[in-house]
Amino acid sequence: MSARASFASAAALLMARDLRLALRRAGDSLLPLGFFLVITTLFPLALDPELSQLRDIAPAALWVGALLSSLLALDLLFRDDGQDGALEQLALCGQPFAGLLLAKTVVHWLLTGLPLVLVAPLAAIALGAPYGAMPGILAAVLLGTVCLSLIGAVGAGLTLSLRRNGSLLALLVLPLAVPVLIFGARATALAIAGESLAAPLYLLAATAVLAATLAPWALAAAVRIGLE
Amino acid sequence: MNDLCADNLHLWRGDMHVLRGVSFSVRGAECLQVTGANGSGKTTLLRALCGLVPPEEGQVRWCGVDIGADPSAYHRALAYLGHDNGLKGDLTADENLRFGIGLRCRVTPTAIGAALTRAGLAGQRGLPLRQLSAGQRRRVALARLPLFDARLWILDEPGSNLDSAGQALLLELLQAHLAEGGTAVVATHQALDLPAGTHRGVMLQ
Numbered sequence: 433m434s435a436r437a438s439f440a441s442a443a444a445l446l447m448a449r450d451l452r453l454a455l456r457r458a459g460d461s462l463l464p465l466g467f468f469l470v471i472t473t474l475f476p477l478a479l480d481p482e483l484s485q486l487r488d489i490a491p492a493a494l495w496v497g498a499l500l501s502s503l504l505a506l507d508l509l510f511r512d513d514g515q516d517g518a519l520e521q522l523a524l525c526g527q528p529f530a531g532l533l534l535a536k537t538v539v540h541w542l543l544t545g546l547p548l549v550l551v552a553p554l555a556a557i558a559l560g561a562p563y564g565a566m567p568g569i570l571a572a573v574l575l576g577t578v579c580l581s582l583i584g585a586v587g588a589g590l591t592l593s594l595r596r597n598g599s600l601l602a603l604l605v606l607p608l609a610v611p612v613l614i615f616g617a618r619a620t621a622l623a624i625a626g627e628s629l630a631a632p633l634y635l636l637a638a639t640a641v642l643a644a645t646l647a648p649w650a651l652a653a654a655v656r657i658g659l660e
Numbered sequence: 661m662n663d664l665c666a667d668n669l670h671l672w673r674g675d676m677h678v679l680r681g682v683s684f685s686v687r688g689a690e691c692l693q694v695t696g697a698n699g700s701g702k703t704t705l706l707r708a709l710c711g712l713v714p715p716e717e718g719q720v721r722w723c724g725v726d727i728g729a730d731p732s733a734y735h736r737a738l739a740y741l742g743h744d745n746g747l748k749g750d751l752t753a754d755e756n757l758r759f760g761i762g763l764r765c766r767v768t769p770t771a772i773g774a775a776l777t778r779a780g781l782a783g784q785r786g787l788p789l790r791q792l793s794a795g796q797r798r799r800v801a802l803a804r805l806p807l808f809d810a811r812l813w814i815l816d817e818p819g820s821n822l823d824s825a826g827q828a829l830l831l832e833l834l835q836a837h838l839a840e841g842g843t844a845v846v847a848t849h850q851a852l853d854l855p856a857g858t859h860r861g862v863m864l865q
Contacts, residue, residue, distance in 0.1 A: 435765060435766045436736065436764070436765050436766075437762060437763060437764055437765050437766060441762070442762070442763045442764075445759055445762045445763060446759070446763065448759075449748075449751070449755075449759040452751070452755070453748060453750050453751065456750045456751075456788075457750065512748075515744075516744055516745070516746065516747065516748065516749070517742055517743070517744025517745060517746035517747075518746045518747070518748060520712065520740070520742055520744070520746060521740070521746035521760065521763075522763070523712065523735075524710060524711075524712070524735045524738060524740050525735065525763045525764050526732050526733070526734075526735040526736035526738075526764060527732070527763060527764075528732070532763075659712055660707075660712065660713045660714075
């Protein structure tokens, strides 16, 4: 009888596996990032390139771009594992399913959310935001992408069993992401204006904590239904 | 010990009444072979036995306890092989076993190497699985089973895509599992050449 694996080692192994798989398919993981950059740089091209006007639309451009690119990335989260039976094996491995799915979501954020956090300041500068606004924008996008990954994962779990799930996923996830959009865009606007952005950041942080607490259970229930 | 018992299982798929009061029990060191025409609900039955699909009526008991009472404990005792292998095409056979088994129990590279050699895949260990044939991928999935350290095996068409040497491997693994007192439920149309007294059949209508 060999020793049973602890949950921590199982979760670490699952994260290592997902990271390795993503490395072997680097193109897939980078696609949402490229999408975000293209969307945000299209705005200055389509608008009058006047600095004050660019600054006005910068929060909206950043956050709509982040929202759409996180939606695009959700397709990667469970699709392959659902198709090749790996998700069934995860559900039947005797480890807490919600915890394993949370580990998968964390890796998904590392691969698609974190790159967004890193390039968001660049995109903000391209949209005319002052350098002083960078820490605020960074903090807002960091919290915002965490929320979007968690909310999106539940949506991806719910649409797991549908063959063409793209458009339904958008309909399901985008309304739920509205609070993130509102607080995120507000925090970004305040940061650009050089004012205190504590209030929207607190609300974003609260949303992130709420999502991190509730999403794993909702996710496990959704994926179980998808596996039936 | 190691009793799996299904009691009057009923299950609908939409309007279809797929399982109509299925009952059986299997003891340790015994293999139950599930047969039935295509569409008779073999896969549905096996998935219900795993706890993936809850039956509308009836109960599945493992060692006398309802499997819903402590799913984690039941799943630790269970190795399931479905139609899909649950292996990643971008990973090698070695990596697939290391990650797949490591989720459940500690496993050494030597044990993985021995399991793959036994499955006749010693030369293909380092290749990404997508470069292997369907039969070879099935062999990797079979090689995984003994390493799961599970007392109950539930196998859905384990012999699909396998050549005669692969079928022999499947029988060898099954016999070793039964000899250790393990229980097996296997859905297959192929005759299972197992020792007398360890093998029974149930036919789904």
